[in-house]
Amino acid sequence: MNDPTSDLLPEGLEDRLPQSAAAAARIEYAAMAVMGAHGFDRVRPPLIEFEKSMARRTDGLLTRHMFRFVDPKSLRTLALRSDITAQVGRISATSLATTPRPLRLCYAGQVVRIAGDQLEPRRENLQIGAELIGSDSAAAAGEMVELAIAALEAAGATGISVDFTLPDLVDTLAQDTCPLDPEQRDAVRRELDAKDAGGLKEAGGEAYIPLLFASGPFEEAAEKLAAFDAGGALATRLEGLRQIAARVAGKARLTLDPSERHGFEYQSWFGFTIFADGVRGALGRGGTYMIGGSNEPATGFSLYPEELVEAVKGNEDLGAKVFLPLGHDRGAAAQLRGEGWRTLAALSEQDDPAKLGCSHVLQGEEPVAL
């Protein structure tokens, strides 16, 4: 009982105290309200599932990044979820398989991974997201980028910027425009991701070097990419990107980094990352993909608002509290709560309103500032 380390939390896990818990709850509620208002229905999958089932619906989900344990009931391995997207894919392909498409679902919940990394040591995250199942068109992608921006704005993010990418760029170009052997593709992708012109040349991808310069503010970068794409292999993708960009122009700063692939390994033609002023790292990402198992096209995004919580928690307003002295007018207190005040009732004569964080005291039927 006297071990001073016995109250420590494991590395990468933390308690949210009142300011930060209030910020996280407010952000979650605001984002979910926006998704609901845009016709997305909430689903709530369980925290744990069979490991095999969890792995099935997105090819990219590596269960070795999850805490796993044997279920004494089934004697099978369970995994604590590290991602909710795959679970929503499962729901769309099973319980909601016959619901008309496009199917719009949203979710919010905690996810956990075994190991954090240097950039992001957190092992538990709040994941909030939406999936539009049955379409990966530019119209679907435009709706989802716009929705992600609206959800983050409602949550209090400002100065939002969105970086577009074309995850299957190399595969598309390698067919005709800049031919590559299948075994060269991985190396070319890697060197493009590393933005290494010398490496590209060595990997036999010299023709891809101009792509390294087709990134930056959206309009300019899209023009450079169009100039590079003389053969027109990227024409429909460029048209799609422009359609999405037109839809959210004025709502966010837009950039394009067509060869960015890290984190988009399982996206199809379109991916995006979303940032906000004063918030460390990316707040979320999304794109088009095929749901594993059912092979249905979908477009979705996930937001990880932890760093937004960190950025705003210091100024989070918990609301003014009115101290209710012993023997107070209970009807008046209920009325104040109805008007949005928070009340805090005395338990004994010793309770000190100021020490307990109250800004007001109820006198008769009125809150009086301390």
Place this chain on the structure above:
Amino acid sequence: MNDPTSDLLPEGLEDRLPQSAAAAARIEYAAMAVMGAHGFDRVRPPLIEFEKSMARRTDGLLTRHMFRFVDPKSLRTLALRSDITAQVGRISATSLATTPRPLRLCYAGQVVRIAGDQLEPRRENLQIGAELIGSDSAAAAGEMVELAIAALEAAGATGISVDFTLPDLVDTLAQDTCPLDPEQRDAVRRELDAKDAGGLKEAGGEAYIPLLFASGPFEEAAEKLAAFDAGGALATRLEGLRQIAARVAGKARLTLDPSERHGFEYQSWFGFTIFADGVRGALGRGGTYMIGGSNEPATGFSLYPEELVEAVKGNEDLGAKVFLPLGHDRGAAAQLRGEGWRTLAALSEQDDPAKLGCSHVLQGEEPVAL
């Protein structure tokens, strides 16, 4: 990929689909709003902790009921929480140790246990609760019973009833009024719990038999208990119960079962269970207790609203959806959302408003019923 069982969920775990997810989210939000309005600040502890730390703050928390696994980072055993109360106790004794008392905290989150039971096969539950730390007085208990009722009412529960108990009844009586050897006490408690008069007699607890009849509607049962307590050992407890009952009279049906102990093994002088019409089993329970480790008195309750969700989900109103045709007036759509409508935007000419669950279509600036 073609294993038909690969999408099954483990026994006792389930997906919440739109109606039930909406009900669960609404209930959580409504209950948390009531707690916030009564001055309780939210905290959000992590889903997993060191097993030892999890076990420390409530003597009653059996980590063998939790999923446990080794943390590759610390090489120590972690546990997936089965209860949030102990975590809130830890927070109160560490990060918030110097915050003035009484300290009011609330929480909502998922909890998981290894095995369900026949009455309650669910292995994952939503737990919503509040803890008033620093007091276990009748005033504190009255506040918490009233708050639990208000939270459930806001969540949509009707016909609420509360059953009071005195968890340390036998210990209190055994000191003088009806003396028992320490080794007899467990047996007497067990037979009282089983309501077995014959067993009580055999266990040497014949004097306790009248307690079996001191249960039922609060006023009558309290009178019987007072009559039994000629020596006055229970006088302060009876006075406390009457104070609590007076506070919530008219808000719930009240009963007293003074010897009910099952589930209250770690409560001190007062415990309560809360029920609602049309909802299977108890919706929550609470009482006074000592926080393990710091030995600070506290009063709290936990609500498990899963059965309330089951009872209401069929009638849960997801809100009317307005279909937005291609080329619709985007300003009008935003205004409708601002007024509380849900909108659903067409992605293609093929989208059918009725099939997609819309009750209205936007024509010009007005929603028109289908």
